[in-house]
Amino acid sequence: MLKLQKISTKIAGITVLRQIETEFKAGSLVAVVGHNGAGKTTLLRAIMGLIRLEEGRIEFNGRDLATVPDHRRASMGIGYAPEERVMFPTFTVEENLRLPCEVQRMPKQETDRRLEMTLQVVPQLKDMLARSGAALSGGQGKMAALGRALMAGRNLVLLDEPFQGLAPVLANQYAESLRRLRDLNPELCVIVTESNGSLLRDLPDTTLTLERGELAAAPHGASHHLY
Ligand SMILES: Nc1ncnc2c1ncn2[C@@H]1O[C@H](COP(=O)(O)OP(=O)(O)O)[C@@H](O)[C@H]1O
Numbered sequence: 001m002l003k004l005q006k007i008s009t010k011i012a013g014i015t016v017l018r019q020i021e022t023e024f025k026a027g028s029l030v031a032v033v034g035h036n037g038a039g040k041t042t043l044l045r046a047i048m049g050l051i052r053l054e055e056g057r058i059e060f061n062g063r064d065l066a067t068v069p070d071h072r073r074a075s076m077g078i079g080y081a082p083e084e085r086v087m088f089p090t091f092t093v094e095e096n097l098r099l100p101c102e103v104q105r106m107p108k109q110e111t112d113r114r115l116e117m118t119l120q121v122v123p124q125l126k127d128m129l130a131r132s133g134a135a136l137s138g139g140q141g142k143m144a145a146l147g148r149a150l151m152a153g154r155n156l157v158l159l160d161e162p163f164q165g166l167a168p169v170l171a172n173q174y175a176e177s178l179r180r181l182r183d184l185n186p187e188l189c190v191i192v193t194e195s196n197g198s199l200l201r202d203l204p205d206t207t208l209t210l211e212r213g214e215l216a217a218a219p220h221g222a223s224h225h226l227y
């Protein structure tokens, strides 16, 4: 569904992603693991169209994403939870969740349906709906950011280091949510980055390793986790 064809990017003249070539399949949960500064966030931003490609091409369901402006990617069913979760503080959590659907003029009925699915996947959000986006703790904000990514992400969901800094109880809940998400949407592709791959436990089907902007060949047997 998502093909990266030798993509390279530069930031301030320095190559940050080098000839990344890989394919993400529908129905898979793929981990992208790499040290801080490896280029994980840049990779997700490139998929979202938030950074210009120096070379290469990103194809989504057969379509060259370069022809799709970044603000239209949500309407292609791509949801994104950035590392720095950004809830609009003057909106309630529910308004924050609905926003990506409203921006793409999704019919209200469908938005309602997606909200229902999202609350099924992340039930902790139910009690937060009426609260202000500014009133969430760090962990709650991460749950809300997941929810918001799910509202838009019918086909593809990108999660940038969601487990980083989550207290163990919340990390368990987050992992449970990802399992429910996959049960409910077996065709969904989920890409999760993490600097510490063990935080992802047995969730990923595949683990890609990013090192200084390059995809390293997965060590033999990497998908059979030893931890
Ligand atoms: N806005 C920026 N200005 C300058 N350098 C940046 C910027 N964003 C990222 N970089 C550099 O790009 C590289 C990859 O960063 P990033 O994608 O954020 O890595 P990761 O998410 O894996 O920690 C790092 O070396 C970082 O210093």
Ligand SMILES: [Mg+2]
Binding pocket: 040, 041, 042, 083, 160, 161
């Ligand atoms: Mg990052």
